[in-house]
Amino acid sequence: MRIAHAVLAACTLAAGGAAPAVAQPHVEGRVEIAFNRYYTYAELEDHMKRIAAAYPDLVELREIGRSLQGRSLWVAIVNSPKTGPHTTKPAMWIDGNVHGNEVQSAEAVLYSLWYLTKAYGQVPSLTDLLDRCSFYFMVSVNPDGREYWFDEANTPHSSRSNQRPVDDDRDGLFDEDPPDDLDGDGSITQMWIRDPDGRWERDKHDPRVFRRVRDDQRGEWTLLGSEGIDNDGDGRINEDGPGGDDMNRNWPSGWKPSYAQGGAGEFPFSNPETRAVGDFIMAHPNIAAGQSYHNAGGMILRGPGAQFRENLYPRSDARVYDEIARIGEDMLSYYRSMIIWRDLYTVHGGFVNWLAEGLGIISFTNELWTNARYFQRDISNPDDERMWLFRDRLQFGLAFKDYTEFDHPQHGPVLVGGLNKWSSRSTPTFMLEEECHRNFAFTMFHADHMPLLAFERVETARAGDGLWTVTVQVRNDRLIPSRTAIQAQRRIGTNDLLTCEPLAGGRVAASGSMNTWRDTRIDPVPFEPARVQLPAGVPGRGSVIHRFYVEGKPGETVRIRYTGERAKDIETTITLGD
Amino acid sequence: MSVFLASAIAFSLAAHALAQDASERLVEVSSIGKSRSGRTLQLLRLAHPEPDSLGRTPDQRPALLIVAGLDARHEIGPRVARSLVDRLVTNHADLLRDRTVYIIPDLNPDNAAFFARAGAPKSDFGRTIVEYDADRDARVNEDPAEDLNADGLITMMRVKHPPPATGLTADLIPDPDDPRIMRKPDPAKGEAPTHALLIEGLDNDGDGRFNEDGPHGSAGGGVDLNMNFPALWPEHADGAGPYSLSEPESLALVRWMLTRDNIVCVLVFGPHDNLLNIPEAGRNAPDGREPLGIESDDKPYYEEIARLFKDTTGMTGAPKGPDAAGSFHQWAYAHFAVHAFTTPVWVRPDLVKAKEAEKPADADADAEKPADADQPDESPADAIRREFQAAGAPQFIIDFMVATPEERAELMAQAQDRTPEEQRERMAAVMALPEELRAKVMAVAQGQQVQPSAPPRAGGRQQGARPAQGAQGAASRARESDDAKWLKYSDEQRNREGFADWQPFDHPQLGPVEIGGFVPGFRANPPESEWTRLADEQTAFAAALLGKLPDLAVELHAVERLSTGLWRITVRGVNTRYFPTASAIARKARRLPPIVLDLRVEQDAVVAGQRITRWDNIDGSGGAAYAEWTVAAPDGSAITLDIRSAALGNRTLTITLTEDQR
Missing domain, CATH: 3.40.630.10 (Zn peptidases)
Structure with missing residues (x-):
């Protein structure tokens, strides 16, 4: 009996029909993935392939290129084919991990792919969303940087860049003096040296703690810096490590060379990763929303990256950003909505800046994890003492490497140890799933506000002998306009089109827009009255009204069609008559 | 055939073969x-x-x-x-x-x-040929220009008093002085616009715009x-x-x-x-x-x-x-x-002044000088000489100041060979000059041109900043538009081939228009x-x-034995040409590393100096840079110095630690 029930349920799911009400808010899926841990890129690839195999109707896993080191760059195209190909629907681009060390951003994308696919057919609101929209998920834009972070010794902050060799210290040699994992713990930690002139002492009760002495006291230790030796014998330590391009500065909008913007790369799209993403996005003009996950800081960031580009955010677009981000602040506890140049720092050639300013796509960058979440009270930046409580009692000491003696070739005996690469920026594993879920939910909210067009009202009336009016109101029931204001201002993408086609071959004599349904006069379009271009599309939570004057006989059919790159096309017919 | 002629032919053939060979080889x-x-x-x-x-x-x-x-x-x-x-x-x-x-x-x-294909009209379109929806109307390259009057050229159409239904606005008039030229009317002279000006062609897509999307010389399309x-x-x-x-x-x-x-x-x-x-x-x-x-x-x-x-x-x-x-x-x-x-x-051609033609212009400028200007007939070099002599500057400074750039480069190259004492002495003499003159010496040393000091002219106008005003001819020429100058050139020197005269044409959408204008390419090509x-x-x-591209010569300047197993090595780099090894923008942009001198010894062996030494720039015209190391190394041993320059080539010096090397 129980088996029969399960089979029945499975059949219902497979048929894609309305799922039976679920007794508890747990959504069963065909793929199990734990989100209380981190995955290497190879493991992420494996999960994506399992999901694609489990939901073949919904997921197309496409290799869009290869990284510099030859890793596959995957985009998971998620779409419900029964409502049309993915290119015919507004789509949201969601990526992560363009900075190799910002690891949980990939898990957040994987979670989104995982949850959305399993929710389809089971969770009505997400089913409805996926019937209307498509999604492009890219778990990691920088798999080389991610693998380097996992495989090699790093700090929480290192391995941000790609792996293109750059001569950081300008000696004509490339990557010849990286940090060195002297104590073999998989992290780059700190080096301390005994020094009678030092300004630090070791805590008598807790030798993990170095404390700065008062001015009138004598210290014993000096911090030498991060773990490493002088590999190239130039008298400096760790001055030319691997990699160099910050791939979040390699996008064409407002791009600046590396002397004006560190890490910019040689030219926009100079990296195989950014070029592959750029080509994919430009080949998909249906993308109407974007999210690019980073860490850390608990921010919902939007452009511009530089003050002098504020003019690329017309007021009506800025309002859309603010409305989405304000609700995001409520959904994402301890996150704040911010503007990149004003509230963070100036960025030239950033990814969301390209999406927003180059392509006119409403886009955010969420900075995952914030220190405020350690204690989840009103402590936004816990002091060191509190942090030891967290590290010892909640992380069981796993984010710290005890100090050990090391005989350093340049410095002699030193102590090596300290906080390891997991000690900050990445979400503590036991809190990861919640972080992923809240951000996933925020992007689904963002996606839900991609343009959704419908004919609100279509009416015909006699206007003369054999002349009829056909009046059409097209409504956008969501926040994001079908063409953003910057698209209209800067002539980005293709104009929306409203066409009127008398199927019996009659002529459209004139047409024009109206402000309200009760207007008696039109603002005429001077040319092509049957093919009306709308550079500004249909505004968010608003409508356009247009009246056509059609020659024909009563009973003849007229087809009205609205097409736009970032909304699903709509079409209706009306029969001429009173 | 005379022997002379035969040998001349043989010679020219050989020369030709030589050139052929050279070009194949080079x-x-x-x-x-x-x-x-x-x-x-x-x-x-x-x-x-x-x-x-x-x-x-x-x-x-x-x-x-x-x-x-x-x-x-x-x-x-x-x-x-x-x-x-x-x-x-x-x-x-x-x-x-x-x-x-x-x-x-x-x-x-x-x-x-694209434009070489059969029947293609000549057109003012220099962009790439690419599918591009210039007018964003979801139709690509659908409204190119057309050669309506079949003269093989895409020129312009002017439409007199365009009716409102065309969507065109008249904003120009034919210039009364030369009605071939279309220009903005001057309301102060009672002129009102009469014509709209368009690229030659049809409104193919019926959107009210002409030739806005297509590669045939249109206003839009391509990159x-x-x-x-x-x-x-x-x-x-x-x-x-x-x-x-x-x-x-x-x-x-x-x-x-x-x-x-x-x-x-x-x-x-x-x-x-x-x-x-x-x-x-x-x-x-x-x-x-x-x-x-x-x-x-x-x-x-x-x-x-x-x-x-x-x-x-x-x-x-x-x-x-x-x-x-x-x-x-x-x-x-x-x-x-x-x-x-x-x-x-x-x-x-009117922008290319013949050498002789320049002279009278200078004479005019001189004549314009106010009467109180110092010795108007004096050459700049003489003026500088007098100015520096008056300040009691030593002769070597005066020589330096009046030298031609080439002579100056030579002087600067020579200066590198002077002893440090001499160099200090000379520097002190420069520093002893009045501040204004000192600045001039520095400027010249950095390759700038300087003028002798003169009292400011009336109105503060700089010499040569503007053409002389006043003469009727010059003033009216100055008012001549660029189009007018091109027409004058076409009429007087090019047999009127630069302009297709306006011809009436019955445009299927606009009615009577005139087609004409500058021949595409005429204003860009001789x-x-x-x-x-x-x-x-x-x-x-x-x-x-x-001849001015920078180049780098690196030489061993000195090897001095300070003690047993302790040596001081000095290396000198000279930029033998005009340009600096790194321009100011190169130094700012840091796209390439500087010149790197990598002394291949253990870091511990370097007692003084940087094992890796960088020369960010060496100025041209004999500019020099030095690098110095004191190293602990056995007498008689050899040390390798790698010199890396991405732009000027890598090289290696082998330095043998024996006495009295220069």
Whole structure:
């Protein structure tokens, strides 16, 4: 009996029909993935392939290129084919991990792919969303940087860049003096040296703690810096490590060379990763929303990256950003909505800046994890003492490497140890799933506000002998306009089109827009009255009204069609008559 | 046949064979990539193929890159670029022993092929040929221009009193002085607009706009390669492309150049001029770093090269051309970070002042000087001599100040050989000068030109800043529009071939119109009779430029034994040519590392000095830099010094630690 029930349920799911009400808010899926841990890129690839195999109707896993080191760059195209190909629907681009060390951003994308696919057919609101929209998920834009972070010794902050060799210290040699994992713990930690002139002492009760002495006291230790030796014998330590391009500065909008913007790369799209993403996005003009996950800081960031580009955010677009981000602040506890140049720092050639300013796509960058979440009270930046409580009692000491003696070739005996690469920026594993879920939910909210067009009202009336009016109101029931204001201002993408086609071959004599349904006069379009271009599309939570004057006989059919790159096309017919 | 004639023929044949052989040996033809339609983007490399005295292959020697054909309307560019090949190889082969010239004669071959097809009208369209929905109406290339009157040219249409239904607005009038010219009316003279001006063609898609989307000489469509480079890229502008380097041609050029760190100077033949219109120096874009023009410290070099250009070509004026934002030369300067020059090669003859013609202009300027000016007949050199003598400056300073740039370079080279005491003495003499004169010496030492001091003129106007006003003729000429000058040139010197006279035409959509205007390409390209002269001029300029590329000589200056097993080593680098080893923009952009001296000893063996020493720049004209190390090493042992320079070639010095090495 129980088996029969399960089979029945499975059949219902497979048929894609309305799922039976679920007794508890747990959504069963065909793929199990734990989100209380981190995955290497190879493991992420494996999960994506399992999901694609489990939901073949919904997921197309496409290799869009290869990284510099030859890793596959995957985009998971998620779409419900029964409502049309993915290119015919507004789509949201969601990526992560363009900075190799910002690891949980990939898990957040994987979670989104995982949850959305399993929710389809089971969770009505997400089913409805996926019937209307498509999604492009890219778990990691920088798999080389991610693998380097996992495989090699790093700090929480290192391995941000790609792996293109750059001569950081300008000696004509490339990557010849990286940090060195002297104590073999998989992290780059700190080096301390005994020094009678030092300004630090070791805590008598807790030798993990170095404390700065008062001015009138004598210290014993000096911090030498991060773990490493002088590999190239130039008298400096760790001055030319691997990699160099910050791939979040390699996008064409407002791009600046590396002397004006560190890490910019040689030219926009100079990296195989950014070029592959750029080509994919430009080949998909249906993308109407974007999210690019980073860490850390608990921010919902939007452009511009530089003050002098504020003019690329017309007021009506800025309002859309603010409305989405304000609700995001409520959904994402301890996150704040911010503007990149004003509230963070100036960025030239950033990814969301390209999406927003180059392509006119409403886009955010969420900075995952914030220190405020350690204690989840009103402590936004816990002091060191509190942090030891967290590290010892909640992380069981796993984010710290005890100090050990090391005989350093340049410095002699030193102590090596300290906080390891997991000690900050990445979400503590036991809190990861919640972080992923809240951000996933925020992007689904963002996606839900991609343009959704419908004919609100279509009416015909006699206007003369054999002349009829056909009046059409097209409504956008969501926040994001079908063409953003910057698209209209800067002539980005293709104009929306409203066409009127008398199927019996009659002529459209004139047409024009109206402000309200009760207007008696039109603002005429001077040319092509049957093919009306709308550079500004249909505004968010608003409508356009247009009246056509059609020659024909009563009973003849007229087809009205609205097409736009970032909304699903709509079409209706009306029969001429009173 | 006389013996003389026979031998003359034999000689010329031999000479020809020799030249043929030379060009085969010195010219390597390859490509930097393909155009959008798959045409080869040709690269010609001019260099002696065998390694030079430093062991450098052609791609390791300081190189000049010449690029043409970015804007396909500029047909003379590719033509002259190609004709440089034989001329440089034949007449300047000696320069190609330790230097290289790269020539990319045509970066936009698709455009030339597009307009070369049978029946294609000549058109003012220099962009790439690419599917592009210029008017965003979901139809691609649907409204190109048409040669309505079948004269083989896309020119203009003028529509008198266009009816409102056309959607056109009259905003111009035919100039009463020459009704061929269309200009803005002057309401102060009671003029009201009568005509609308359009590109020749139909409104193919019926959207009320004419020729707004198509590659046939239309107002929209295609990508202007000179708007497609990342420096100050004019994002969203018509012709800039969807992103910078969106075109295979611009991308191929950039990618290839980034593999050629030995390119130290760029010369572009195209519509822009920055040789006679020196870019603004010292101002940055809003990001605060990227220059809008050039760096202040590069300006003296631009000024000197401008003089060189005037001397070699006789060209004294040129239109500045389109905005430099997104242009190739702006990228070559601001991002690739080398001195980059651009010239239209040919300008309207009234902009080329003959040498003799310049004299009277100077005489006018002199005559204009106020009566109280100091000794108006005195030459600048004399004035400087007098000024410095009056201040009691020693003779060596005066000699230095009045020297020609070449003589000065020689003097500066000599100065390097003086003892430190002598150098200090001379520096002290300079420092003892009055501040104003001292500044002049410093400026000259940095390669700038200085003027003798003179009381400020009435109104503070600088000498030569503007043409003399007052003479009726000059004033009326100054008011002449550019169009009028072109027409005058066409009428008087080109047999009226530059302008298709307005002809009535019955336009199917607009009714009666007139079709006419400047012949496409006329204002950018010279008549065939000028080709040889222009090729000779640009060859002379390119050769002169080539002579100024920086080069580096590194020599062991001193090896001194301080004690047993303790040695002081001094190495000297000299830049033997004019340009600095690193321009100001190179030092700012840091695209390439500086000159690196890597002393191959254990770090512990270096008692004083930096094992890795960097020379950020060595000024030209004999500028020198020193590096000094004290090392602990056994007497008689040998030390290797690796010298790395991405632009000027790597090399190695072996230093033997024995007494009295110089």
